[in-house]
Amino acid sequence: MCGIAGWVDFERDLTRERAVADAMAETMGCRGPGDGGLWLAPHVALGHRRLAVIDVEGGRQPMAANDAAVISYSGEIYNFGELRAELESKGQRFRTRSDTEVILRAYVEWGEDVVHRLNGMYAFALWDIRRQELLLVRDRLGVKPLYYYPLPGGVLFGSEPKAILANPLADRAVDADGLRELLTMVKTPEQAVFKGMYELRPGHLLRVRPEGLTKRRYWALPARAHRRPGNHCPHYPGPP
Numbered sequence: 001m002c003g004i005a006g007w008v009d010f011e012r013d014l015t016r017e018r019a020v021a022d023a024m025a026e027t028m029g030c031r032g033p034g035d036g037g038l039w040l041a042p043h044v045a046l047g048h049r050r051l052a053v054i055d056v057e058g059g060r061q062p063m064a065a066n067d068a069a070v071i072s073y074s075g076e077i078y079n080f081g082e083l084r085a086e087l088e089s090k091g092q093r094f095r096t097r098s099d100t101e102v103i104l105r106a107y108v109e110w111g112e113d114v115v116h117r118l119n120g121m122y123a124f125a126l127w128d129i130r131r132q133e134l135l136l137v138r139d140r141l142g143v144k145p146l147y148y149y150p151l152p153g154g155v156l157f158g159s160e161p162k163a164i165l166a167n168p169l170a171d172r173a174v175d176a177d178g179l180r181e182l183l184t185m186v187k188t189p190e191q192a193v194f195k196g197m198y199e200l201r202p203g204h205l206l207r208v209r210p211e212g213l214t215k216r217r218y219w220a221l222p223a224r225a226h227r228r229p230g231n232h233c234p235h236y237p238g239p240p
Helices: 018-026 080-089 099-116 161-165 176-183
Strands: 003-009 035-041 044-050 063-065 069-077 120-128 133-138 147-151 154-158 204-209 212-217
Touching: 003 018, 003 069, 003 120, 003 161, 018 035, 018 044, 018 161, 044 069, 044 120, 063 099, 069 099, 080 099, 099 120, 099 133, 099 204, 133 154, 147 161, 154 161, 154 204
Parallel strands: none
Antiparallel strands: 003 044, 003 154, 035 044, 063 069, 069 120, 120 133, 133 204, 147 154, 204 212
């Protein structure tokens, strides 16, 4: 299953916030009892809890690609073998057999366009070391959950709300919109129960930079007009 959690703040030094970042990641223990990790830099903390499936020994996270990027990822990429072969043909070199490293190397090769090449279920947080910015991505159909909580200087995020609520900067309050969300029979897109918290929509990505947060949809189910001859089903003659 795996769980991801983290914190980006361009207004403070997060290397001094290890205890809080650890607490956020530990709330994901039930999602990843096999292993855990934390990666810290001045403006970012990436946490991970892992349920190891592919490359048990080599796929530990958060995983870094030299001085280019770091990832915390939950999910499975079904076409990671094909992507790996293509990336190797372009000169990318791998240290593990994990699909995690395939996403990481694919980002190094193609940047944000990596989202158009992934076939699978996933939610991941990727910190671009050179650009000093975060990319949050959720799979096309929203199989893997991903929540975020905007801050004045960045964002908190996690696979579950409790990872975000473990940070004292998050308000543990349910407002009228949250209460309605609890009682409704239909999920409101992007709406979370807790005040100030949101769920990243399926097929969307969120980029976090010093100047703010920007979202965009990278995939949507295509809609096409249904065309057929005549005004009724060809196999049904119509009412008598």
